[in-house]
Each structure stands twice: as structure tokens, then as C-alpha cells.
Amino acid sequence: MTTLTLPPLGAAARRQRILGVVRRDFAALRRSPIRMFEILFWPTVELVLWGFVTLFLQSQRVPFVVTFLLGAVLLWQVLQKASNEISIAFLEDIWSRNLLNVQVSPLSSVEYVTGLMLFALGKVAVAVMVMAGLAYALYGFGVMTLGVGLVPFMGVLLVFGWSLGLVGISAVLRFGENAQVIAWSLVFVVQPLAGIFYPVSVLPEPLRVVAWFTPASHVFEGMRTVMAGGAVPWDRMAWAAGLNVVYVAATLALFGWALRYARRHGKLSRFGD
Amino acid sequence: MAILEAIKLVKRFGPVTAVDEVSFGVGHGEVVGLLGLNGAGKSTTLHMLLGLITPDAGQVRVFGMDLARHRVEVLSQVNFAASYVDLPGPLLVHEVLDAFARLYAVRRPKARVAEMIELLELGPLRGRRMMDLSSGQRTRVQLAKALLNAPRLLVLDEPTANLDPDAGDRIRGLLSRVAGENGSAMLITSHNMREVERMCDRICFMAAGRIVAEGTAAELAGHYGVVDLEEVFLKVARG
Numbered sequence: 185m186t187t188l189t190l191p192p193l194g195a196a197a198r199r200q201r202i203l204g205v206v207r208r209d210f211a212a213l214r215r216s217p218i219r220m221f222e223i224l225f226w227p228t229v230e231l232v233l234w235g236f237v238t239l240f241l242q243s244q245r246v247p248f249v250v251t252f253l254l255g256a257v258l259l260w261q262v263l264q265k266a267s268n269e270i271s272i273a274f275l276e277d278i279w280s281r282n283l284l285n286v287q288v289s290p291l292s293s294v295e296y297v298t299g300l301m302l303f304a305l306g307k308v309a310v311a312v313m314v315m316a317g318l319a320y321a322l323y324g325f326g327v328m329t330l331g332v333g334l335v336p337f338m339g340v341l342l343v344f345g346w347s348l349g350l351v352g353i354s355a356v357l358r359f360g361e362n363a364q365v366i367a368w369s370l371v372f373v374v375q376p377l378a379g380i381f382y383p384v385s386v387l388p389e390p391l392r393v394v395a396w397f398t399p400a401s402h403v404f405e406g407m408r409t410v411m412a413g414g415a416v417p418w419d420r421m422a423w424a425a426g427l428n429v430v431y432v433a434a435t436l437a438l439f440g441w442a443l444r445y446a447r448r449h450g451k452l453s454r455f456g457d
Numbered sequence: 458m459a460i461l462e463a464i465k466l467v468k469r470f471g472p473v474t475a476v477d478e479v480s481f482g483v484g485h486g487e488v489v490g491l492l493g494l495n496g497a498g499k500s501t502t503l504h505m506l507l508g509l510i511t512p513d514a515g516q517v518r519v520f521g522m523d524l525a526r527h528r529v530e531v532l533s534q535v536n537f538a539a540s541y542v543d544l545p546g547p548l549l550v551h552e553v554l555d556a557f558a559r560l561y562a563v564r565r566p567k568a569r570v571a572e573m574i575e576l577l578e579l580g581p582l583r584g585r586r587m588m589d590l591s592s593g594q595r596t597r598v599q600l601a602k603a604l605l606n607a608p609r610l611l612v613l614d615e616p617t618a619n620l621d622p623d624a625g626d627r628i629r630g631l632l633s634r635v636a637g638e639n640g641s642a643m644l645i646t647s648h649n650m651r652e653v654e655r656m657c658d659r660i661c662f663m664a665a666g667r668i669v670a671e672g673t674a675a676e677l678a679g680h681y682g683v684v685d686l687e688e689v690f691l692k693v694a695r696g
Contacts, residue, residue: 212545280543287508
């Protein structure tokens with residue numbers, strides 16, 4: 185064992201490898217003005233769009249709380265970005281033909297995924313902070329309206345987004361680069377089930393059952409309850425958190441299986457060809 | 458103890474047997490060349506030795522450990538460079554090396570990166586983006602990355618394919634020096650027979666997924682009754 189490197193199975197080495205992924209992705213982001221721009225551009229477009237819808241509905245004296253649309257679009261960004269950013273970070277290794285370098289390093293799958301998640305967390309945090317500032321400046325909507333529920337709401341969405349992102353990465357590992365579309369679009373499949381802009385009660389019965397097993401639906405239902413003056417539905421949050429634990433465990437297992445499949449079929453060697 | 462042991466490796470992709478019961482070893486400080494035509498199974502073999510491809514049968518033992526069971530411990534002491542692999546384009550050269558120094562858990566990453574930049578004469582390129590470098594310059598950064606963890610086993614897939622003769626010669630000299638000083642073992646594929654003759658202590662020829670000849674350059678030339686490795690290659694390739 186060379187003294188040049190830390191003991192590979194020690195905590196310090198694991199920490200250094202995870203932070204290596206985060207630093208690398210952060211450096212790539214810093215060097216790419218288009219990617220920096222993209223973090224804020226689409227969320228801002230959505231915020232402005234739904235902000236004007238809110239103003240219109242308010243001017244028509246629609247008899248229900250319409251500001252929840254702004255809360256919804258803010259929280260939706262947490263889910264969407266958490267899912268997409270983790271997929272993009274992985275896909276960038278394929279696009280830049282760097283995946284082999286990463287896969288022959290001592291970085292374990294768990295460390296790699298942890299690094300991707302931490303980096304996605306940073307990007308989500310930046311995007312949400314900017315959007316929250318804009319929502320307040322443009323429409324007078326304060327994100328603190330969500331009160332103490334804000335933290336669990338965002339936490340549940342973040343973790344659920346990571347799970348979706350892992351499904352997208354697993355699809356690419358299993359089916360090849362053509363499956364990138366799954367990585368991009370999976371979160372939009374969840375959108376109608378999550379009751380983001382309407383209550384889950386408007387869904388037909390079978391979809392309501394599916395929504396019950398979608399952690400995001402409990403967040404958006406909870407958000408509407410809080411914005412209507414109710415208390416944070418902690419029982420729903422606990423259920424959503426429990427679902428997240430199951431989904432993260434399942435998608436990590438799926439990722440591990442997909443990676444083994446890719447190694448067995450020589451797919452890692454062919455990415456980016 | 459052998460640094461690397463490939464034991465009866467087999468890999469099939471559908472009906473095609475890409476690697477068929479390949480066995481060989483690389484000893485401490487030894488430089489072994491893996492030669493063969495395109496499609497002979499060299500890269501598939503290398504990728505099995507690096508854990509990128511799981512063999513259908515056989516075993517890879519590195520530093521006496523089973524690669525499949527001790528992946529992290531093994532790969533922390535191995536490194537790899539290939540002409541068909543790139544490093545992240547938007548990153549600056551020193552950022553790329555810093556990131557990989559951390560992935561290999563190098564103790565003092567910044568100091569080690571500075572050493573590699575000096576060793577590979579990358580000083581003037583240090584602050585340039587990877588995507589703006591020539592292919593030869595990118596190869597030098599790849600090699601700097603491959604030496605970051607002072608690997609006990611260095612696997613190089615056509616390491617000088619993109620270099621001009623002068624740069625290629627310098628890199629060959631550097632790699633030979635590194636192998637000599639650190640006692641690093643190397644496994645190299647190349648289509649440059651002069652490079653292989655100059656660098657390799659032993660050569661394994663692959664054809665149709667099998668090792669069909671093995672020995673020093675002189676032994677192989679003698680065995681086939683020819684004057685150099687280039688002619689050995691042609692004899693083996695043409696059956």
C-alpha cells in the first residue's frame with residue numbers, strides 16, 4: 185500500500201472521494217456559463233408564468249386561495265431539479281467520454297451516487313433561493329408562508345427526486361444512451377399524479393390510489409392545507425418520508441443491478457462511442 | 458507475487474466469444490505488451506482486468522486479491538489511460554487533476570497535482586480548459602491523471618496513439634523511468650511495434666480472443682524466424 189494515498193476503505197478516503205465528485209461537478213458548472221444560466225432560466229420562466237396566472241385568478245375574484253400556485257411552482261422545482269440534476273451529472277460523464285475514468289477509479293457506487301446527490305442538493309438550494317426571492321419581489325409571495333412545513337416539504341421532494349433520478353440513470357445503464365429520454369421525462373410522468381396544481385381528489389379513484397403512494401402528492405396536499413390556514417399534516421409527512429425510505433432503498437438496489445448488468449454486457453465500455 | 462493474474466478469462470457477447478480462456482500474469486516492475494489486430498480481444502481483456510466488464514468465466518487477481526471482491530482496495534492502486542477516453546471538457550487542466558487526485562484519495566492532492574504538472578511538462582497548460590487542448594496535450598493530461606496515485610499497476614490502452622513522434626518518444630521515456638523508479642508494473646496495448654519493443658519486457662499476442670504467442674520481442678522474432686516485432690505481428694495476424 186502506498187503512503188501517497190489514504191487507506192481506501194477508511195472514512196477519510198470515502199469522504200475525499202465523495203467530495204471529489206462534488207468538486208468536479210461544481211468546477212464543471214462554474215466553467216459553463218450556459219449551465220449556470222440554465223439553473224435559473226427555466227424555473228424563472230415557470231415562476232413568472234404561474235405568477236401571472238395567479239394575478240389573473242385573483243383579479244377575477246376566484247373563490248379559493250390561488251397563491252398556492254406560487255407555492256406549488258416553487259416546490260415543483262425542488263422535485264424536478266433534484267431528479268434532473270442527478271441524471272444530468274451522470275449523463276455528463278457519458279457525454280464527455282469520462283465515464284470509464286470514473287468507473288476504473290476506486291470510487292464505489294454508493295460514493296458516486298452520494299456525490300451526485302450532494303451536488304444536486306447544492307443546485308436545488310441555489311435555484312430555490314433565487315426563485316423564492318423573485319416570488320417575493322414580483323408577487324409579494326413569501327415562501328415562509330409555508331411555515332415550519334417548508335423543511336419537511338422540501339426534504340420529501342428532494343429525496344423523492346433523487347429516487348426518480350436514480351431510476352433515470354439505471355434506465356440509461358440498462359438500455360443505453362437512447363434511454364436518456366427516460367432520465368429527462370420521468371419526473372413529468374409523476375407530475376399529474378402529484379396533485380401539484382390541483383387536489384388529488386379530482387383524480388379518478390385508481391389514480392388516487394397511485395397518488396397515495398407518491399410522496400410528492402402528500403407534500404402538495406399538505407402545502408395547500410397550510411396555505412389555507414391549517415396545520416402541517418404530520419401524519420401525511422411521516423407516510424411520505426416512509427415511502428421515500430422504501431423508494432431510495434429500492435432505487436439504489438435498482439442502480440446496483442443496472443450497473444452490474446452494464447458490466448456483464450460490456451455496456452460501460454461502449455458509452456460515448 | 459504476481460501483481461496481476463488473469464486466469465482463464467472468458468467473455469462472450471451473444472454468439473461472439475471476444476475473449477477465450479486468456480491467462481497471463483504481470484510481475485512486479487514488469488512491462489507487458491498485449492498485441493493483436495483490431496477486434497482480437499485486447500480492450501475487452503483490459504476492461505475485464507479493470508472491472509469495467511465482468512468475465513463470464515475465469516478470475517482476475519490483482520496484488521493477490523480477487524478484483525470482484527476487493528474492487529476499491531485494488532483500484533486505489535491501479536490506474537488507466539486510453540486514447541479513446543476523455544477527461545471533462547469544460548474543466549481546467551489543474552481542476553481535472555485535482556478532481557481525480559481526490560477520487561484516488563491522494564493524501565496531499567494539491568501538492569501531488571503540482572508534481573504531476575511538472576513531470577508531464579503541463580505548466581503552460583495548467584489553466585487551460587481540456588476541450589481547448591490538442592489531442593496530444595490531452596494525452597499528456599491523461600497520463601498525468603494515470604500517475605496521480607503512483608499506481609502499482611498501470612494499464613495503458615494505446616497510450617501514445619495521438620502523440621507526434623517527439624512527444625511519443627518523451628512519454629515512452631517517462632513511462633519507462635516511472636516503471637523503473639516506482640517498480641510499477643505496466644500492461645500496455647499498442648499498434649506501434651517500436652514502442653512495444655522499446656518498452657515491454659514481455660509480449661502477449663492475441664488473435665481471435667486467445668493468446669497465441671508469448672515471450673520477449675527477441676524470443677518471438679526468433680520463434681517466427683523474422684527480424685523484428687513488426688514482422689511477427691504480420692505473421693500472427695495473417696495466420
